[in-house]
Amino acid sequence: DEVAKLLELKAQLGDDPGKGKFVLKCPKGTKDYNPEQMSIREGAFKTIISCFKRHGAETIDTPVFELRETLKGKYGEDSKLIYDLQDQGGELLSLRYDLTVPFARYLAMNKITNIKRYHIAKVYRRDNPAMTRGRFREFYQCDFDIAGQYDAMIPDAECVKLVVEILTKLELGDFVVKVNHRKLLDGMFAACGVPDDKFRTICSSVDKLDKTFWDDVRSEMIDEKKLDPAAADRIGTYVKLKGGLDLIEALLTDEDLKKQKAAVEGLEDLKLLLKYCDLFGILDKVSFDLSLARGLDYYTGVIYEAVLQGFAHNPSAGSDEGECQCRQCGWWWKIRWSGWVFSILESRANSSNVKTRTTDTEVFVVSAHNGLLEARMKLCNELWDADIKTEQSYKKNPKSLSQFQYCESSGIPIAVIIGSSELEKNIVKLRIVETREEVEVPREKMVDEIRSTLARLSQQKTQNNASGS
Amino acid sequence: DEVAKLLELKAQLGDDPGKGKFVLKCPKGTKDYNPEQMSIREGAFKTIISCFKRHGAETIDTPVFELRETLKGKYGEDSKLIYDLQDQGGELLSLRYDLTVPFARYLAMNKITNIKRYHIAKVYRRDNPAMTRGRFREFYQCDFDIAGQYDAMIPDAECVKLVVEILTKLELGDFVVKVNHRKLLDGMFAACGVPDDKFRTICSSVDKLDKTFWDDVRSEMIDEKKLDPAAADRIGTYVKLKGGLDLIEALLTDEDLKKQKAAVEGLEDLKLLLKYCDLFGILDKVSFDLSLARGLDYYTGVIYEAVLQGFAHNPSAGSDEGECQCRQCGWWWKIRWSGWVFSILESRANSSNVKTRTTDTEVFVVSAHNGLLEARMKLCNELWDADIKTEQSYKKNPKSLSQFQYCESSGIPIAVIIGSSELEKNIVKLRIVETREEVEVPREKMVDEIRSTLARLSQQKTQNNASGS
Known part of the structure; x- marks a missing residue:
C-alpha cells in the first residue's frame, strides 16, 4: 500500500508512468537534513x-x-x-x-x-x-x-x-x-x-x-x-x-x-x-x-x-x-x-541516549473512545487560541493506545484526555506523559494548569541537566 | 578614500588590477536583502x-x-x-x-x-x-x-x-x-x-x-x-x-x-x-x-x-x-x-515613519572623554557576560556626539556613560536615548537596573502600539 501511494505521488507529480523512474538520491556531495x-x-x-x-x-x-x-x-x-x-x-x-x-x-x-x-x-x-x-x-x-x-x-x-x-x-x-x-x-x-x-x-x-x-x-x-x-x-x-x-x-x-x-x-x-x-x-x-x-x-x-x-x-x-x-x-x-x-x-x-525532539508540541489531545472528533476539535481550538502548541490525531476514531504511543515517541510532555464522563463533568484529564501521572482539571482552569505544568517540567529538566553534568 | 578602500578590497579579493572591473550588480531577477x-x-x-x-x-x-x-x-x-x-x-x-x-x-x-x-x-x-x-x-x-x-x-x-x-x-x-x-x-x-x-x-x-x-x-x-x-x-x-x-x-x-x-x-x-x-x-x-x-x-x-x-x-x-x-x-x-x-x-x-531596527543592541557604552578605552572594554565585557546586547565604538577615542548619534540612528534604547568622575565614584550614568533622561546607578546595580529599564521601555512600547492602533 505504501508503494502504491508513492507511485500515486509520482504520477501526481506528472511523471509519465512507465517512462524512466524517479531518481531516489541527492546529488553527490549534498544531503537532506531530516x-x-x-x-x-x-x-x-x-x-x-x-x-x-x-x-x-x-x-x-x-x-x-x-x-x-x-x-x-x-x-x-x-x-x-x-x-x-x-x-x-x-x-x-x-x-x-x-x-x-x-x-x-x-x-x-x-x-x-x-x-x-x-x-x-x-x-x-x-x-x-x-x-x-x-x-x-x-x-x-x-x-x-x-x-x-x-x-x-x-x-x-x-x-x-x-x-x-x-x-x-x-x-x-x-x-x-x-x-x-x-x-x-x-x-x-x-x-x-x-x-x-x-x-x-x-x-x-x-x-x-x-x-x-x-x-x-x-x-x-x-x-x-x-x-x-x-x-x-x-x-x-x-x-x-x-x-x-x-x-x-x-x-x-x-x-x-x-x-x-x-x-x-x-x-x-x-x-x-x-x-x-x-x-x-x-x-x-x-x-x-x-x-x-x-x-x-x-x-x-x-x-x-x-x-x-x-x-x-x-x-x-x-x-x-x-x-x-x-x-x-x-x-x-x-x-x-x-x-x-x-x-x-x-x-x-x-x-547519546537522549532523543532529539523534532517538534515543539506541548499538548496532544487524546480521545478516550470513539465519537469525540468534534469535542477534540473544540479543545484543540481552545489550546491553539491560547498559543499552546497542540496536536491531535487526524483520524476520526483513533485508538487510545496509538495516541499515547505517539506522545511517547515524539516526546510530547502532556496529554489532555477527554471522554464522555469528562465532557459531562466539564473537566479534562491532564497526563504527564513521562511519569503517566494524571490529574483532573476543570475545563476553565485547563490552560493555566497546562502552562504551570509546562513551566514545572521545564524547570525539572534544567535541574536534571545541571545535576547530570 | 572610500574608493581607495574599495579598490584595495577588490585587489585583496585577488582581482588582477587593471584586468576587467568588478561587476556591481545582482543577477537579473534576484536581489540582495539589506x-x-x-x-x-x-x-x-x-x-x-x-x-x-x-x-x-x-x-x-x-x-x-x-x-x-x-x-x-x-x-x-x-x-x-x-x-x-x-x-x-x-x-x-x-x-x-x-x-x-x-x-x-x-x-x-x-x-x-x-x-x-x-x-x-x-x-x-x-x-x-x-x-x-x-x-x-x-x-x-x-x-x-x-x-x-x-x-x-x-x-x-x-x-x-x-x-x-x-x-x-x-x-x-x-x-x-x-x-x-x-x-x-x-x-x-x-x-x-x-x-x-x-x-x-x-x-x-x-x-x-x-x-x-x-x-x-x-x-x-x-x-x-x-x-x-x-x-x-x-x-x-x-x-x-x-x-x-x-x-x-x-x-x-x-x-x-x-x-x-x-x-x-x-x-x-x-x-x-x-x-x-x-x-x-x-x-x-x-x-x-x-x-x-x-x-x-x-x-x-x-x-x-x-x-x-x-x-x-x-x-x-x-x-x-x-x-x-x-x-x-x-x-x-x-x-x-x-x-x-x-x-x-x-x-x-x-x-510608515517608524524606522525598522536592524540590530537587537540594548546598550551602547559611551565614553565621556578620551582615554577610557580600557574602562569601556571592561564595562562591555561585564554586560556581554550578563547577556546584555552591547556595542561600543571601535575607535580608541571616539567623540561623544558621534557615540550618541549612533545610538539614535540605530535605535539603541540605553546609553551607559562613563567618565573619570563616574569611575571614581564607581557608578555609571544610564541615559534613555529617546527621552535623554539620565540616572546615576552604582556599578554593582548596573545590570539589574538595565534589565528593569529595558522591561519598562518594552512595556511602554507595547502599550503605545496598542493605544495607537
Whole structure:
C-alpha cells in the first residue's frame, strides 16, 4: 500500500508512468537534513546568532548565484571548483563559492564602508569532499564581518571574544584560540634569511605544521623550495614556540627579530591584543602560536583560529572548511564557521541516549473512545487560541493506545484526555506523559494548569541537566 | 578614500588590477536583502514558523539543486524555466523549481508516508517576473505539508485554521479564504453539458475569473475552446455563486447537480469542512466560491486560497507565485506561501515613519572623554557576560556626539556613560536615548537596573502600539 501511494505521488507529480523512474538520491556531495538534523542545526544557529546579536550585528542576504564575472579571478586555483550555470541565454551565472565575494560586491554596490554583519548561508564547491568527516559540496558558512576604519586590535579582540562565547555556548568541549600575526611571520622569515620572493611559498609550508611533522615540512622547504637548510632550521626554532605575553616580551628582545620592523610591529599588535583579551576575561583561551600561518594571501594583520581539543572529528584534521577562522585584512575583520559544527553536534546527539525532539508540541489531545472528533476539535481550538502548541490525531476514531504511543515517541510532555464522563463533568484529564501521572482539571482552569505544568517540567529538566553534568 | 578602500578590497579579493572591473550588480531577477529587509523577513518567518510549530510541524531541508532527472517531466510547459547547471563532468544537475518535487523525492527515498513538515527555502525560475510586484527569479516558498492517510476534511480544516492564524498574526489586513472542491467542479461541468475531454481546458478558463471579466472568459470558452454557448451560460450562473452553508444546501437540492455523483461528494466534503471550520472559530473567514479553480492538474479534493482585501499589492493580481494556496491531493495537504508577503510588509514599513531596527543592541557604552578605552572594554565585557546586547565604538577615542548619534540612528534604547568622575565614584550614568533622561546607578546595580529599564521601555512600547492602533 505504501508503494502504491508513492507511485500515486509520482504520477501526481506528472511523471509519465512507465517512462524512466524517479531518481531516489541527492546529488553527490549534498544531503537532506531530516527533522532531527534540522533540530540540531537550528539549535546551533540560534546559539551562534544570539552571540552575533549580543555584539550588535545586523544580517544581510545575497542571491545563491552571482554573475560569473563577479566571481572570476577571485579564487585562484580553486576557481575550477565553482559550479557554473548552463548558458540558457541572458547572463552567465555561477553559484557562490563563499560569502566573502558576494559581501564585497554588496559593499561596493551600495558604497558601504562601515558595517558589522553576519551572513549564514550555503555555499557551493565542486570538490571531492570527505563526507564522512562532515564535508560536503553544499555546506553552510556562518560569516561575521566587521568592516570599517578602526583603531588597532579593538575589533580583533572583540572577534576573539565572540569566538570564545560561541564555542563556550555550543558546549563543544575544550578549545583554544591560536593567534599569530602576518607581519610577525614576514619579519621572522626575513630574520631567518628567507629571500623576499620565497615568503609566500615558505609560509604555505609552515601552514602544514598542524597536519604534518616538522621534518617533512623542513624537507619540503629545502628539497622542493630550495631554501638554505640553515634558514629552514632557524624557522624551525621559531615555529615551535607558543605561549602568551612572556613569549611576546621574549621575542621583542630577540636579537634577530628586533632588527625587523615588521616583526616588532606584529609583536606590538599581539601584545595589545592579549591585553584586550585580558580585559575581556578570555586570556586563558588564547594561545600565541608561531606555527599558525593560515590564509595569508590577502590578510595583513592578526590571524587567529579556534581549535577544539580531544574530539574525534578534530576540525584541524580537515581542510580550510574545517575551522573557525578569523582574519583581519586591512579594514576588514572576519570570523567564519563551517558545517563541521553540525557534524560534531550530530555525532554527539547520535552517541547519546537522549532523543532529539523534532517538534515543539506541548499538548496532544487524546480521545478516550470513539465519537469525540468534534469535542477534540473544540479543545484543540481552545489550546491553539491560547498559543499552546497542540496536536491531535487526524483520524476520526483513533485508538487510545496509538495516541499515547505517539506522545511517547515524539516526546510530547502532556496529554489532555477527554471522554464522555469528562465532557459531562466539564473537566479534562491532564497526563504527564513521562511519569503517566494524571490529574483532573476543570475545563476553565485547563490552560493555566497546562502552562504551570509546562513551566514545572521545564524547570525539572534544567535541574536534571545541571545535576547530570 | 572610500574608493581607495574599495579598490584595495577588490585587489585583496585577488582581482588582477587593471584586468576587467568588478561587476556591481545582482543577477537579473534576484536581489540582495539589506539589514532592514532582513529584519522584516526574519520577523515574518518567525511569525509563520511559530504558527507551523503551534500545529506540531517538523522541518526538513533539501539541497538547492537536484539531479536533473528528478525534476524532468514534473513541470510540463514550465520546465523551460528550470535553471540547469553546466555539465562540468559527473551528474547533471538543476536548481530546484519548487519545494514539492524535492519533498516527494525525500519521502520516497526515505519511505516516509506520514509526516507534517514545513520547509522554507528559496526556489528558482528563469521567468520574466514583474519585480516591481515583488516577483523574482529567486524567491522564497514556505511550504507546509501534511502527508498521510487520514479522515475526510480533518487535515483540510487544520490547514484553513493555520492560514487564518498566519494571516491574522502577520497583520496584513482583512482577508478571506476561498474554498472550492475539485469534484464539485467536475460535477458542475458535467451538469452544464461540458464534454469530459474539455473539463480541464474549460476549468483553466474559469481559473481566469479573478483577473478578467466573465464576458471574456465566456468568449474564450465558446470561440477558442468551441464550447456550446448554452453550456457556457450554465457555467456562468454557477461560477458567480459564493456563500456558506446555505449555498451548499441549496446546491445539494439543485436538480442538475444532484444527478452528478462527483458534485454531491464535493458538496458533502465542503459541508463537513465548513462544520469543522465553525468548530475552529474561523467560519467568518471562509468563503465557498465556485469560481475558484486553481491548481487542478493533480489535486483531487478541496482547493483553497487566501485573498487579501483592499491592498495595492493584491496578490491575486499576480500569478501562481502570488498567493497562499492550499490544496489536497489524495493523501497530501499543502499550504504554500510565497515572497509577496515580504513585498507587502516591506512596502508597509517603507510607507510608515517608524524606522525598522536592524540590530537587537540594548546598550551602547559611551565614553565621556578620551582615554577610557580600557574602562569601556571592561564595562562591555561585564554586560556581554550578563547577556546584555552591547556595542561600543571601535575607535580608541571616539567623540561623544558621534557615540550618541549612533545610538539614535540605530535605535539603541540605553546609553551607559562613563567618565573619570563616574569611575571614581564607581557608578555609571544610564541615559534613555529617546527621552535623554539620565540616572546615576552604582556599578554593582548596573545590570539589574538595565534589565528593569529595558522591561519598562518594552512595556511602554507595547502599550503605545496598542493605544495607537
